[in-house]
Amino acid sequence: MPTAVCQVCGAMPAAPVTVRGHQGMVVIMKFLKREGLFCRTCALASFRDMQADTLVLGWWGALSVFITPITLLSNLGALSGIKRMPDPVAPGWRPPLDPGKPVFRRPAGVLALIPLCLLGLVMVAFPVLALLGLAVGPSDRDDSGASTPRRDYPTLTAGSCARNDETWPAQDLKPEPCDAAAAQYRVYAPANGVCEAGDYVPYLMYSKDDATYLCLRPLKR
Ligand SMILES: [Zn+2]
Known part of the structure; x- marks a missing residue:
């Protein structure tokens, strides 16, 4: 698409980009979406803003706890597409959006390490507990004599x-x-x-x- 121009700044080349955001507000929640033809610079700025906001505002609801990581992951998918875009060669009619710092060098990213670590712990804890349950389970049953011990x-x-x-x-x-x-x-x-x-x-x-x-x-x- 050589003729596509960024709808924000007018630079070329531009490609279709979709980044999503999520806000949990205890009982209600908000799904955000920024979609359009963007140059690499504006796309990167949109991704970083959405990702940083979601990292901080995303978690605050029972459903949002699950929706937020999905949103973040889908944005990472979009980011890999954005990174493959060439840098703008023809400047547009306006300066592009400011990409700013990478997400994890922003205060939002640092703050979000708390829920991310908690989520990571939960995701590690479930399989570990399940494995422990399996390891402990059969010997429990052997002790009670309720079922025949598994033969080797x-x-x-x-x-x-x-x-x-x-x-x-x-x-x-x-x-x-x-x-x-x-x-x-x-x-x-x-x-x-x-x-x-x-x-x-x-x-x-x-x-x-x-x-x-x-x-x-x-x-x-
Ligand atoms: Zn642009």
Whole structure:
């Protein structure tokens, strides 16, 4: 678009740019949008103003806590487009907007580090708590005896060998070196998802990801 001029200052070249802002006001909130043809300088100034304002005014509401980070992220997407724009070559009829300092060198950016850090903590804390819950969960159940403890399923891989310490169809499979006398079966991955007649199908839990079909072919002695 070589003929597009910045709608703020008239400089060329200009490109369509959209930056958004958000203001939370406890019960009401405000969605802001600045959209138009901007030169790189004016686009950068618009981005920095919107981003800095949103960083400070965005968080103040129950929904706004969620809307603000989305707004900030979408602006970062816009910023990467803005940064790819060439600098204006033809000056316009007015001076361009003043881009000022980068967002995090402004007081607004520094202030916003508080909610951003809190948000970061929450985002880190949830998965950590979830993982702790998973790690603690099964042993809790074992203590109460409410459910059977999870048996250990060793991982069988195609090409290796195994023995069954139970009698089929019960399974208590153990990996075994193929040249060992105790080895009874060779593990293979079925070509079309179906084991050949006479072969055994180990539980999925014996596969590496608990979800892969394997087959066991009795070793010929
Ligand atoms: Zn401009």
